[in-house]
Amino acid sequence: MGSPKPFADRIFVTRPLLPPLQDVIRRLREVWAAQWLTNGGAQLQLLEERLRAYLKTSELLLFNNGTTALMAGLRALELHDEVITTPFTFAATTHSLAWAGLCPVFCDIAPDTMCLDAQRIEPLITRRTSAILAVHVYGNLCDVRRIQAIAERHDLKVIYDAAHAFGCELDGRGVGAFGDITMYSFHATKLFHTAEGGALAFRDPALRARIALLRNFGIENENEVSLPGLNGKMNELQAALGLAVLDYVEDERRRRAAVFATYQEQLGGLDGLTTPTLPPEQRPSYQYFVVRIDPERFGKDRDEVYARLKQFNVYARKYFHPLVSEYACYRDLTTRNADHLPVARRVASQVLSLPCYGALGADRAQGIAEILRFIHEH
Numbered sequence: 001m002g003s004p005k006p007f008a009d010r011i012f013v014t015r016p017l018l019p020p021l022q023d024v025i026r027r028l029r030e031v032w033a034a035q036w037l038t039n040g041g042a043q044l045q046l047l048e049e050r051l052r053a054y055l056k057t058s059e060l061l062l063f064n065n066g067t068t069a070l071m072a073g074l075r076a077l078e079l080h081d082e083v084i085t086t087p088f089t090f091a092a093t094t095h096s097l098a099w100a101g102l103c104p105v106f107c108d109i110a111p112d113t114m115c116l117d118a119q120r121i122e123p124l125i126t127r128r129t130s131a132i133l134a135v136h137v138y139g140n141l142c143d144v145r146r147i148q149a150i151a152e153r154h155d156l157k158v159i160y161d162a163a164h165a166f167g168c169e170l171d172g173r174g175v176g177a178f179g180d181i182t183m184y185s186f187h188a189t190k191l192f193h194t195a196e197g198g199a200l201a202f203r204d205p206a207l208r209a210r211i212a213l214l215r216n217f218g219i220e221n222e223n224e225v226s227l228p229g230l231n232g233k234m235n236e237l238q239a240a241l242g243l244a245v246l247d248y249v250e251d252e253r254r255r256r257a258a259v260f261a262t263y264q265e266q267l268g269g270l271d272g273l274t275t276p277t278l279p280p281e282q283r284p285s286y287q288y289f290v291v292r293i294d295p296e297r298f299g300k301d302r303d304e305v306y307a308r309l310k311q312f313n314v315y316a317r318k319y320f321h322p323l324v325s326e327y328a329c330y331r332d333l334t335t336r337n338a339d340h341l342p343v344a345r346r347v348a349s350q351v352l353s354l355p356c357y358g359a360l361g362a363d364r365a366q367g368i369a370e371i372l373r374f375i376h377e378h
């Protein structure tokens with residue numbers, strides 16, 4: 001086979017879901033008419049209501065991004081000292097712990113889901129442990145039942161970072177049904193987005209008032225401020241965009257499912273390259289299509305494949321390399337030691353997120369798969 005042609009334009013790992021501009025303008029007209037731009041407006045309230053239904057959660061509060069949401073969630077649970085977490089994630093997960101004055105304790109990940117390995121949590125629990133912060137990485141769900149059992153045995157809180165898990169369900173239940181608090185990110189690169197945005201989902205209505213205070217400077221009323229809260233409020237322009245985007249999420253899911261199917265079909269049998277598995281009891285998010293490259297069997301390592309793809313104008317990403325435990329700012333933590341995280345280290349050296357978004361289309365996904373097969377052979 002001759003060399004495939006490079007794409008004429010750069011193909012990025014993702015592109016945001018952009019609803020028809022008229023839909024956004026219609027919403028913005030409402031914002032203009034109300035002369036209300038932020039601080040709990042009508043667009044925000046409507047989006048919260050719609051998302052509660054979509055995500056099947058009884059409680060949900062919107063934030064201006066996923067990171068502030070997570071910071072507020074950690075404060076709301078009044079945690080102390082150590083939190084067991086994964087090193088295989090985006091910087092924001094661990095940084096939120098640091099901002100809350102908590103010490104991350106890194107635990108290795110499971111080789112199949114690439115989420116926190118529930119079997120390795122218990123040996124890390126000490127008298128100083130107050131919670132588990134796990135990530136549904138790429139929308140692969142953590143072993144939520146085993147994590148819940150551990151938390152109950154040791155009286156720990158559980159927080160899930162579901163930045164990649166919009167609309168994911170396990171046996172028909174929204175992921176927000178597990179753990180004490182679940183954080184969603186609505187960044188432009190996510191399946192559902194508000195340009196920048198995020199949310200906390202939770203079940204205990206008693207948490208609602210505290211989280212709402214933490215989101216709004218701790219202001220109780222004009223005369224009272226009870227907590228050192230953040231400014232975590234989502235504004236009306238973000239919420240208006242979100243309402244327009246939400247109308248197209250199902251369509252986007254269908255288009256991404258077609259991209260997934262094309263990749264699976266074209267890359268499935270390639271020696272040394274592992275494609276994602278979608279367990280039948282889970283509703284997927286189609287957030288990222290991540291392959292793993294075994295350098296021995298594939299004949300090239302991940303970094304070479306990443307660089308060769310760029311020559312074809314395909315901008316894949318190494319989510320998540322390096323591990324957070326390798327960041328300079330965490331070098332003093334004892335659990336950053338690489339010997340203690342062998343699976344995470346191996347996985348971080350093998351993963352590659354291929355372009356995956358609705359507008360990519362099955363044809364271009366097929367073209368990318370052909371390039372990968374060519375790289376494999378040459």
Ligand code: T4K
Pocket residue numbers: 012013014015016065066067068089090092093135161163164184185186187188189196197198315319
């Ligand atoms: N927890 C986890 C597990 C997360 O993955 C994230 C965020 C968070 C917490 C924090 O949530 P937020 O506070 O962000 O709500 C991106 C995103 O900025 C970040 O939200 C996301 N995870 C992370 C995995 O990816 P970068 O540095 O890779 O983004 P960037 O700008 O390189 O964008 C990637 C590609 O997307 C670009 O090459 C082109 C395309 N793109 C991007 C934007 C922003 C567009 O086509 N249009 C756009 O508007 O971090």
